[in-house]
Amino acid sequence: METRRVGIIGSGFSGISAACFLAQAGFEVTIFEKNDGPGGRARKFEAAGFMFDMGPSWYWMPDVFEDFFGHFGKRVEDFYTLERLDPSYRIVYGPGDRLDIPAGIDNLCALFESIEPGSAVRLQQFLKEGKFKYDLGMHELVHKPGLSLLEFLHRDVMKGVLKLHVFDSISAYIKKFFKSQKLVQLLEFPVLFLGAAPEKTPALYSLMNYADMALGTWYPKGGMHKVIEGMVTLATSLGVKFSYNSNVEQVEMNATKAKGLRVNGVFEPLDYVVAGADYHHVEQTLLPQSFRRYTEQYWNKRVMAPSSLIFYLGVGKKINNLLHHTLFFDEDFKRHAAEIYDTPQWPSAPQFYVSCPSKTDNTVAPEGCENIFILIPVAPGLTDTEETREHYFSMVMRRLEKFTGQAISEHIVFKRSYAHRDFVLDYNAFKGNAYGLANTLMQTATFKPSIINKNVKNLFYTGQLTVPGPGVPPALISGQVVAKELIKKHHEFVNYNS
16 A cells, blocks of 8 residues: 655644654654754753753653553653652742642641541542543543544443533532632642633543542653653654754645645645644644634634743752742632633732752753743733733742742843743744643533544644643643544545545
């Protein structure tokens, strides 16, 4: 059988994942990446002796990574070394009020009991229900292509549908178990990765709490980009070609099929196209209007996950009181959430997150220095100026210096900011979003933008704006899902014409 050429737009987790599965199935695969290296939002950069992960900094759901590499007869440890963090992370509730979240269920139960007597038993029940959702969700539901509701008429799914609590909000669900505001905030925290307020996120996603507390928070030594490097090594061994600094300018059409891509002004003939770049950009910019599945009005009605204002800092001294992950919940979460989702605006007093990987890894910063990553979740689509960035930098640094009891600003030897216009410039991100679509009930599974374009027979989509959704593990799975669907369609085409 003649080898078929597949072009993949974008080298993020989903794009490389799809490339690996397609190459394994015998396709000739090329990934076209507009930036100068792989990873998409998970790129890295180096400056002044520091190595910064640009995006994802949490390694959760280790079984998803193990399953991915296992499909190719490999193991995670063939590519990078993992270390489980203990404590997993620190939460700052206010002056002198912080909580370190330990690794291991027994230690967590003891912590919960110390805050709210009787809550240890309820935590065990909460996590038991979370495990059920995780097992069914991550091993079954997220592997569905989301093309029809009939996909979910599966015996195990139908049998357990009531246990998934899809029609309850995770906020209300958590409060059935716990009264302490500290514990409620702790359990609502993983929802931030899903891009919607807890009151609008289905309780199905308590599976994230199980992933956090039972499966643990890990760190790949050398940084999250080590995962990308491992995937690139695997993909290359399977025959995948990477073409960097390759800006895809157009999907060129022939009747109802894409005949190839226009890349840096040069036509690349292809048999199939997989769009791992921003879905909206591919639809509204790269495709001729008559072939678009969705309208601009459709996209403007989507509920987007937040964007982020990020600061990458190299600090020329060691800093006390920070762990690898530290979450600052010392301001009003409801007000911050409302300023993201209800009345989009720059936040008045934001919560924020600090990653300090140099606490775990001495390779990411010069000796005696700290590598600091600060992230403020903000609404997408905001006007992003240097003045605004500096305003929030000053605000965050005051709070950080007060908490650590140390001067930090005067010891900064490297500083870089990153927000909406950078997400647009580097990733063509719709409204400068960082995390894709919010995981609300009406944007789950079949209600997400489809992985296929019914107007273009050989064009497929993968990544955070389609199934299964935002996050690194879902992106890995998204690549597998779209590859499986492409292979299925190809076999149907071959059988039809044979």
